[in-house]
Amino acid sequence: MVLVTTGILLSNNRKIINNILNYENVSATLNNNIYILTFISLILFFTTLPAVLVATHCNPDDRVLYGIIGVLFSDIYLIQWSIKKFILKKTNYCKIK
Secondary structure (H helix, E strand, O other): OHHHHHHHHHHOOHHHHHHHHOOOOHHHHHHHHHHHHHHHHHHHHHHHHHHHHHHHHHOHHHHHHHHHHHHHOHHHHHHHHHHHHHHOOOOOOOOOO
């Protein structure tokens, strides 16, 4: 979901298209691209961080694998975790300290 949102954001951004078509002003192109990449990096960081933290906390035996799954499928991972934890109320499922 995060990657789809980022893709839509990038495809609708006219500055990126103008940067590709008009490569005359290099400094303006570079500044626009830096701002866009910074914004996208912040979006990805703040949306995937909770999923990675939950994935690594709930699966201490294989933190790397579940951390990667948390990054790639952050929304799906958080939804399944919240359903198991709060709706189905599984006992001893990922205790929060």
